[in-house]
Every structure is written in C-alpha cells, then in structure tokens.
Amino acid sequence: LGAAGGIGQPLALLVKMSPLISALHIYDIANVKGVAADLSHCNTPAQVLGFTGSSELPNSLKGVDVVVIPAGVPRKPGMTRDDLFSINANIVKTLVEAVADNCPDAFIHIISNPVNSTLPIAAEVLKQKGVYDPKKLFGVTTLDVVRANTFVAQKKNLKLIDVDVPVVGGHAGKTILPLLSKTRPPVSFNDEEVQELTVRIQNAGTEVVEAKEGAGSATLSMAYAAARFVESSLRALDGDADVYECSFVQSDLTELPFFASRVKLGRKGVEAIISSDLQGLTEYEQKALEALKPELKASIEKGIAFAQKQPVTT
Numbered sequence: 001l002g003a004a005g006g007i008g009q010p011l012a013l014l015v016k017m018s019p020l021i022s023a024l025h026i027y028d029i030a031n032v033k034g035v036a037a038d039l040s041h042c043n044t045p046a047q048v049l050g051f052t053g054s055s056e057l058p059n060s061l062k063g064v065d066v067v068v069i070p071a072g073v074p075r076k077p078g079m080t081r082d083d084l085f086s087i088n089a090n091i092v093k094t095l096v097e098a099v100a101d102n103c104p105d106a107f108i109h110i111i112s113n114p115v116n117s118t119l120p121i122a123a124e125v126l127k128q129k130g131v132y133d134p135k136k137l138f139g140v141t142t143l144d145v146v147r148a149n150t151f152v153a154q155k156k157n158l159k160l161i162d163v164d165v166p167v168v169g170g171h172a173g174k175t176i177l178p179l180l181s182k183t184r185p186p187v188s189f190n191d192e193e194v195q196e197l198t199v200r201i202q203n204a205g206t207e208v209v210e211a212k213e214g215a216g217s218a219t220l221s222m223a224y225a226a227a228r229f230v231e232s233s234l235r236a237l238d239g240d241a242d243v244y245e246c247s248f249v250q251s252d253l254t255e256l257p258f259f260a261s262r263v264k265l266g267r268k269g270v271e272a273i274i275s276s277d278l279q280g281l282t283e284y285e286q287k288a289l290e291a292l293k294p295e296l297k298a299s300i301e302k303g304i305a306f307a308q309k310q311p312v313t314t
C-alpha cells in the first residue's frame, strides 16, 4: 500500500523477483496502473495486479498473507520523523482499517513514519476492530540493522555477509540503539568507535535526507530492507524454523508496550521475543537504553491517543 512511491516501486520490483510470491497486489492513490503494467512484464512467477483509489482498496487486500505499508509523506531536510505525524497518522489509520476489514489474519508491516507512533496507531485500530493479533503486527526497523551491518563491516574491514548487529528500541534518532557489543561474529570496539558508529546509525536516515536535498528520504536501501523483511516473513509462513529479524512489536522486554528487538518468526507471526540481547549490556548501551525510553514512550502514547480520539469507521 503506497506502491507507486519512492519505496513502493523498487520494493515491488524486488518482491516480484521472489520465487516465494505467487501474487503481488500493488495499491496506491495515484500512478499505480502504469507501475503494475511495467512490472507485470518481468518473467518471474508472481502475478501482478494494480489497484487504485479507495474503491479498489478492499479488493487489493482480499486473500493477502502479508501487507506492506510504505504509504505517506517522507521527510525534507530540517524535519524530524515526528513532523510527519499529522499527515501519516491518518493515512496509516485508514489503511489499517481496510486491512482489518479485508485480511485480518495477514502479517502487517508498517514502514510509514513516524514508526514509533504509527505502529501503536495500527495496534489501536486493530483492537477497535476486534482483530488485533500482536504477533502479526510489525514496525519495520530492518533498515537500521542493514545500516548497522554495513557500517560495522566497513569500519572493521569484515566480510559484509557475516556481520549481524541487533538494533533495539525504536526507529527515530536516539531511540535507535545498535547493540554493538552483541555483534556477531564477536568484534571489539573502543569507546570512540562505539560512539561514532552509534551516532552514525542513529542519524543515517538524516544523512540520506540531507544528501537528497528535499527530494525525499531513503527509498532504495529501504526497499532492500523491506524486501528482506517480506522474504523472512514468507519463509516463516512456509514453516522455516530458523527465521530471526529485528522489529518494533508489542513486547514485554521493557516497561514500554512496544519495543524493537530481535524476534523469532513462525507461521503465526512472532514466536518468541529474544530477551538475551538485553542481558549483559555495556555501560554505554545500558545508559542509552534508559535514555531512549522517555522519547519512545511519548511517541507511543501520542499514537495511541490519536487513534483513541478518532474511533474507527465501521
């Protein structure tokens, strides 16, 4: 949903290449028919159907196993992700209402920012509709992991394919907390490296927004990350027993109702939340974890309050 946008188009292309996908439904309020015609000429198995306008939204969702939502406006230089709230909150609310009505059992991947608030909005909408399954609702934070892996591999001269850094918390500024001490394979960092890498990972979205000079935010790397999360979800749905990803989900790892961490994915969604990553943190990570909680809590509460003030349409 939001398939004709900067993320939506390359994401649609990447998932069209996946042998795990039989049907690819793409929906947007504009320009989607051309994208569908174009994509449908690729000789890969997924059958592509384009849907546009709210009258076609229900049919785009019927029978769907995984819904990905990158609909909404991106940042411009000088903005925070929270500055997108006033527009994107409504977009996510409307789309998740349609998901609740048409494919309530689907895995739902929320990309639209601010994820720290849009994910709680989605949860609240699903609750009001009576179909909330916390195991199937995901805030997509895969790009933070992709970035952390890339930057750590570059800094330490490691083979990229081997590096895996869990990133916890949320998806904005200092709520993004890479746990460098939990990097696999084990790597040691001095204090200066920890500081430099942590700040770069936290500000990587802004790095792209500034480089694009008003033309939007990360789209290609985001599409890559979202395609990875889709692929992992489909493998889990197919019964693969070894699927782990970081995601912002309902969680009891901390006192906050939603928290990003590594999760084990299975046929029914989140099978387990991996608590061991939060054990044995360094002093730096422990302090950063405590420091991110007030901002993350406020963003979560803002999302919930918004959804409670504007009950769902039935």
Ligand SMILES: NC(=O)C1=CN([C@@H]2O[C@H](COP(=O)(O)OP(=O)(O)OC[C@H]3O[C@@H](n4cnc5c(N)ncnc54)[C@H](O)[C@@H]3O)[C@@H](O)[C@H]2O)C=CC1
Pocket: 001, 002, 003, 004, 005, 006, 007, 008, 027, 028, 029, 030, 070, 071, 072, 073, 074, 075, 084, 088, 091, 094, 095, 110, 111, 112, 113, 114, 115, 140, 141, 142, 143, 144, 171, 216, 217, 218, 219, 222
């Ligand atoms: N979670 C993450 O890590 C990341 C999230 N994002 C967020 O993803 C969102 C999309 O970014 P871009 O693709 O670059 O923006 P974009 O403006 O290029 O595309 C957004 C698309 O959403 C569509 N859209 C707007 N309202 C809609 C509605 N009600 N229903 C369906 N489609 C609708 C637009 O027509 C457009 O095609 C932004 O909110 C951005 O902040 C971006 C990068 C990373």
Ligand SMILES: O=C([O-])CC(=O)C(=O)O
Pocket: 074, 075, 081, 113, 143, 204, 205, 206, 208, 209, 217, 218
């Ligand atoms: O920075 C933004 O606005 C887009 C985003 O979430 C990211 O690139 O991590």
